[in-house]
Amino acid sequence: MTAVVDLRGVTKSFGGHRVLDDVDLELAEGTVTVILGPSGSGKSTLLRTINHLEKIDRGQVRVNGTLIGYRQVGERLHELPERDILRQRSRIGFVFQQFNLFPHLTVLENVVEAPVSAQRRRRSEVEVEARALLARVGLGDKAAAYPRQLSGGQQQRVAIARALALHPDVILFDEPTSALDPELVGEVLAVIKELARDGATLVVVTHEVGFAREVADTVVFLDGGRIVEQGPPEQVIDHPAHARTRAFLDRVL
Amino acid sequence: MPSLSTVRRSAPTAPPSPRATEPVPPTGADHPATPPAPHTVTPSVDRPVLAVVPRRNPWTWVGVAGVGLLVAMFVNGLATNPGWDWPTFGRYFATETVIRALGTTIQLTVLGTVAGFALGLVLAAMRLSSNAFLRTVAWAYIWAFRSIPLIVQLLFWFNIAYLYQTISVGVPFGPSFASVETNDLLGALGAAVLGLALHQAAYAAEIIRGGILSVDEGQREAASALGIPRRRQLTRIVLPQAMRSILPNAANEVISLFKGTSIVSVLAIPELFYQVQVIYGRNSRVVPLLLVATVWYIILTTLLSVGQYYVERHFARGSARSLPPTPLQRLRARWAGFATQASQATRRPEQAVR
Numbered sequence: 001m002t003a004v005v006d007l008r009g010v011t012k013s014f015g016g017h018r019v020l021d022d023v024d025l026e027l028a029e030g031t032v033t034v035i036l037g038p039s040g041s042g043k044s045t046l047l048r049t050i051n052h053l054e055k056i057d058r059g060q061v062r063v064n065g066t067l068i069g070y071r072q073v074g075e076r077l078h079e080l081p082e083r084d085i086l087r088q089r090s091r092i093g094f095v096f097q098q099f100n101l102f103p104h105l106t107v108l109e110n111v112v113e114a115p116v117s118a119q120r121r122r123r124s125e126v127e128v129e130a131r132a133l134l135a136r137v138g139l140g141d142k143a144a145a146y147p148r149q150l151s152g153g154q155q156q157r158v159a160i161a162r163a164l165a166l167h168p169d170v171i172l173f174d175e176p177t178s179a180l181d182p183e184l185v186g187e188v189l190a191v192i193k194e195l196a197r198d199g200a201t202l203v204v205v206t207h208e209v210g211f212a213r214e215v216a217d218t219v220v221f222l223d224g225g226r227i228v229e230q231g232p233p234e235q236v237i238d239h240p241a242h243a244r245t246r247a248f249l250d251r252v253l
Numbered sequence: 254m255p256s257l258s259t260v261r262r263s264a265p266t267a268p269p270s271p272r273a274t275e276p277v278p279p280t281g282a283d284h285p286a287t288p289p290a291p292h293t294v295t296p297s298v299d300r301p302v303l304a305v306v307p308r309r310n311p312w313t314w315v316g317v318a319g320v321g322l323l324v325a326m327f328v329n330g331l332a333t334n335p336g337w338d339w340p341t342f343g344r345y346f347a348t349e350t351v352i353r354a355l356g357t358t359i360q361l362t363v364l365g366t367v368a369g370f371a372l373g374l375v376l377a378a379m380r381l382s383s384n385a386f387l388r389t390v391a392w393a394y395i396w397a398f399r400s401i402p403l404i405v406q407l408l409f410w411f412n413i414a415y416l417y418q419t420i421s422v423g424v425p426f427g428p429s430f431a432s433v434e435t436n437d438l439l440g441a442l443g444a445a446v447l448g449l450a451l452h453q454a455a456y457a458a459e460i461i462r463g464g465i466l467s468v469d470e471g472q473r474e475a476a477s478a479l480g481i482p483r484r485r486q487l488t489r490i491v492l493p494q495a496m497r498s499i500l501p502n503a504a505n506e507v508i509s510l511f512k513g514t515s516i517v518s519v520l521a522i523p524e525l526f527y528q529v530q531v532i533y534g535r536n537s538r539v540v541p542l543l544l545v546a547t548v549w550y551i552i553l554t555t556l557l558s559v560g561q562y563y564v565e566r567h568f569a570r571g572s573a574r575s576l577p578p579t580p581l582q583r584l585r586a587r588w589a590g591f592a593t594q595a596s597q598a599t600r601r602p603e604q605a606v607r
Contacts, residue, residue: 051478082483090480100475104493104571113489114479146571166479 002064004029004170004201009059010049012042012225019045021225022059027170027218030199034212034233037222038248043205046222047172050203051092052085063092064169090118093163093171097178099155101147101162107134108143111162119166126165133161137191153184157191164195171195173204209252213237221245341541345532346548354528355549361442361514361524365449366507372450373457380462391458398455404516407448411441411520445517453510460502464495496568504561508554515546525549 005027012020019042027033035043048054049061052069060077061068069085070077080088101110111130115121134140137157139150147155156176163171173192177185189211196202196215206212212219212233219236221228221244228242240246331337345351379391398406468491476486518527525546533542562579569576578586 053474053478086477086480086482088480089478092478094475094478096471096475096478098471100469100471102472102475102490102494104568106571114481117482117485117489118480148571162479 002029003027003062004064005050005203006062006065007046007049007059008062010046010056010061011058012045012049012054012056019225020049020056023225023227025220025227025230027201027203029201031217032196032202032204032215033218033220034216035203035205035220035222036207036209036212036236036248037228038251041222042225043222044174047174047203047205050170050172051089051094053094055079063088068092086118090114090166091169093166093168095156095159095163095171095173095176097175099147099152099159099179101155101158103147105146106143107139107145107147107150107158110147110158111165114162115165130161130165133164134158136164136194137161138187151184152180153187156180156188160188160191160195170201170203173202173206175205175207177206177208207252209237209249221248223248336540337544338538338541341538342544342548345542345545350528350532351525351545351549354523354525355553357442357523358511358514358525359553361445361449361517361522362507362511364446365453365510365514368446368450369453369510370457370461370503372454373461376454376458377461377465380458381465395455395458398452401452403448403452403513404519406452407445407517407520410444410448441520441522445514445520445522449510449514449517453506456506457503460499460506461495463502464497464499465491467498468494493568497565497572500561500565500568504557508557511553511557512550 003026005025007023007025010020010023010025011018023042023046025046035046037043045054049056050063050068052061055069060070066088067077068088069080071080072078101107102113105113108127108130111133112123112126115126115129116123131140131143134143137160139154139157139161142150142154142158147158150158156179160171160176176192177188180188185208189208192202192204192211193215204211204216216233218230219233220230221236221240221242223244228244229236229240235241236245237249240249376391376394379387380395382388382391401409472490472494473486476490481490514524515526517524518530521527523531529542529546533539566576566579
């Protein structure tokens with residue numbers, strides 16, 4: 001199996017505070033990785049370094065072998081021009097906690113925008129595909145609606161369809177259900193589970209331990225900017241080796 | 254559920270409740286002695302549905318009478334005071350000279366607005382740039398042009414054209430400035446447009462910058478995460494959303510620029526206000542001619558306001574679950590309402606019970 005996402009020695013500080021400390025992580029194609037950890041442990045920051053929404057201070061991030069955000073010149077990494085970074089990002093799906101749909105565009109326009117403007121694909125062709133994607137997330141009848149006319153769960157499903165429309169190599173989910181009312185969490189998790197079944201490579205930052213146990217191939221437990229332990233859910237969630245993991249799971253379960 | 258218990262209290266016979274056999278706890282003043290109400294309320298003939306009477310506010314009517322009196326006095330004055338000299342107003346209101354001057358005023362407004370907001374957009378982008386030099390230059394421009402009174406700036410441009418001519422730099426309006434009368438007119442107009450546009454740009458820049466800042470950071474981030482090219486992020490994602498907060502301020506600016514063109518009369522440009530002054534200088538009918546200008550300013554400002562309403566509505570797409578009806582739609586709905594009411598007039602009492 002080839003590593004789709006490959007992080008080596010990723011280090012990042014905000015001011016004097018080190019949020020990521022020498023993180024190594026390798027994610028195989030077609031796997032689902034769930035990142036757990038207490039708030040402030042660096043989960044979201046780690047996720048955001050993968051598509052260079054967060055610049056790193058040291059280390060390297062590769063997606064399908066391509067260095068993300070930088071170009072290596074000898075022993076140094078030079079940050080790429082924004083245009084090149086944007087092109088790299090269009091192969092990496094990202095789903096936000098707050099959905100961040102474009103409120104002035106219809107659901108269909110939200111999904112169609114990036115494939116047309118970032119990947120220069122034909123609008124007519126993308127529209128057909130977008131409608132199919134919306135049907136797949138159960139919103140085939142909402143193409144003409146505006147995001148604010150939808151529930152939170154529906155908006156997040158549109159956001160997932162929007163990420164899928166780019167045919168990404170990997171999709172990153174940043175606490176996709178944290179902004180949802182409890183009764184809407186299930187419909188979003190169901191869509192993510194279906195993607196996992198179809199063999200997409202997913203990285204999910206979440207607090208839903210039950211989801212992690214059910215869907216994840218690998219659970220990564222992060223604390224204080226370091227990976228405390230990682231492994232299959234039966235190991236990390238049911239038989240955690242580390243006291244900090246146990247303490248965290250006791251609090252959330 | 255206080256309302257439920259209130260209803261219960263007025264009911265002399267409560268339906269048997271399963272808890273009625275339980276010992277009733279000691280009741281305070283605010284607890285009815287009747288057993289706790291079950292969750293379903295069975296309609297009862299003994300509990301009539303009470304009609305609601307809105308609160309009356311007699312002082313409002315005193316206020317209405319007072320203000321109404323003042324309005325009546327003002328309208329009466331407009332109609333009867335011979336000083337307004339309505340016949341003269343009527344004679345000059347739509348004369349060719351006035352209409353042509355109005356055209357010049359509109360031309361100045363349009364050119365000032367278009368050039369001003371185009372430069373303002375560039376300045377706003379500079380102020381939001383990550384480059385400190387560009388930020389500083391834009392800041393200094395805005396600082397300078399907001400500090401100089403428009404009238405001073407206009408006179409300055411009027412004279413700098415003359416200055417440029419002496420140092421033999423080809424300026425579009427420079428050479429014509431000092432020559433014959435018709436060209437003179439063109440040169441002054443150029444100076445006026447330039448002055449208005451540069452002045453406007455400083456304000457437009459701040460309005461556009463404020464609008465861009467009002468758009469949630471998550472929008473830029475999402476566009477960026479999707480790989481949407483930078484310029485497209487601005488034109489497709491950020492600016493259309495920024496328009497919602499830009500538009501009311503921009504409309505204010507356009508309207509104040511429109512009226513501000515009257516300042517250009519210091520450059521002897523035959524715009525509306527200057528032309529009216531010329532006419533009353535000849536026939537000394539000051540008040541009716543000022544009224545001519547006033548009414549035209551009001552008419553065009555009204556048109557701009559109506560335009561503003563519809564443009565704002567356009568950019569409000571998706572901001573609410575459904576857009577409120579336009580005044581025209583509301584009027585039509587009300588007419589339709591009157592019609593239905595009229596046809597249902599006979600069934601009225603029945604409706605009131607429901």
